[in-house]
Amino acid sequence: MAAWPIEISVDSFNEAWALEGESFWRSVFEMHKDKMEIKNPNIAIGNLEKIFSATFNLANSKGFQAMSLRDLSRETGISMGGLYAYIGSKNDLASVIEGVLRNTIEQISGGLAAYDLEPIESLRAIVFGEIYAMEKLSPWYYFCFMELKGLPREQQQQTLELELRFEGILMNAIQAGVEAGQFVCDQPELLASQVTAQLQQWHLKQWKFKLRDIGTQAYAQFVFETLLKCLEYQGELDKSVAAKDASSAGVERSAVA
Amino acid sequence: MAAWPIEISVDSFNEAWALEGESFWRSVFEMHKDKMEIKNPNIAIGNLEKIFSATFNLANSKGFQAMSLRDLSRETGISMGGLYAYIGSKNDLASVIEGVLRNTIEQISGGLAAYDLEPIESLRAIVFGEIYAMEKLSPWYYFCFMELKGLPREQQQQTLELELRFEGILMNAIQAGVEAGQFVCDQPELLASQVTAQLQQWHLKQWKFKLRDIGTQAYAQFVFETLLKCLEYQGELDKSVAAKDASSAGVERSAVA
DNA sequence: GTCTATACAACGATAGAC
């Protein structure tokens, strides 16, 4: 549950990191039980899931500021007074969401750094890993992107730094490939920001990809192949892992052969 | 003022489309004078600019919902009662902003469609044109992106359709180039969405590009060159126009030679 | 632990003086 698999596939990723189900919400509870009045995990975890899920439903469709705690009370089935046993304040709720997501991302990202992969495998792991994480945590990512402005300055700053650190990791892999003579890249900073942009699209523009029937696997593969084209990578691509995932997940893949 | 120049450069773009200054605000006034009580243009235009600019200052830093009309009154120097001579309601203000931006984009976009350019020149015009428009209207773009959720369903739908139409234009140019044997592209839909993503980054992540000292011209050039790499374009790039713009605007350009 | 009832501040919006 706390280490990256050597081969990056949807299944192995999901085995390595529990980003859904009861064990995930238990870890959310552990991360913030100090800030709640409720101390009984068995009661708290279920309600915590209700509250967070309802918040995503409401805030991600009408905006967090536009969502009232009366809305949240209705959606969760928990009374207004009851909510305050879990959240401290409305703004605190948003802060907690951002905190849990950033914490989770940093765990995953830190686990990845432990390996000493070849540049190209490193890039593959970063791209696919981030997309797999978004697959499970898409509402979290979307919420934090859209509501960042409303969070305390300190959290805005840390989110910003996380993004820069992420691009730093990308740039290191790119630079390593350039030095090994595998890649060509004049402007690694811009290329890294391009990858970030494409990854963020996956949660920002779900409507578009749903409309066009683009699956997770196909999208990650496209982002990865695009990146290699921009790096003028000439070698052969090993697509066995990705292909296996795609077929086992029942996702059709257009034009990969 | 209503036609595209044949050559796309910052200067020629700005000559062709007035997206700032008094004449721009006059056209904003013309677009929405029906909805305001104030009928005297000379008075209205100045206050309209104050109100819109203040809205961008406040809403783009703390969110539109979090901005109160009392904030707006303080920022503009216009009393609360006075504001209502210009805006109808708070929600109406956001709707008007979206309407003006979409209207403006459609004018520019329609002007571009009139020309029958070679595929590669068409792509260049689309990319540079969109970036040039964002350069002047960045706060408008950012506002509409972030506050879309709070707008009426109809406007959400139209924004969505505009984005799809934009990508349709891109895909047409790509397809034309493929048929002419100039480009190679397996998944034009995904490539078009990648371009959109990169363009939108320019207003979404201004902090990042400011931090890294990336100028408008250099960014547009990068997006364009990246696109050509993904299309496996082999021909020579004419960079004279872009290079001229950059030097005349005093922007240093890294690694274009 | 969870509820109902309520306090009180802040908001959008309008009326009417100037």
Place this chain on the structure above:
DNA sequence: GTCTATCGTTGTATAGAC
């Protein structure tokens, strides 16, 4: 055309019963 003063509503948050 612009202001001040004010209305009614809705929001967050809490106190106290169960």
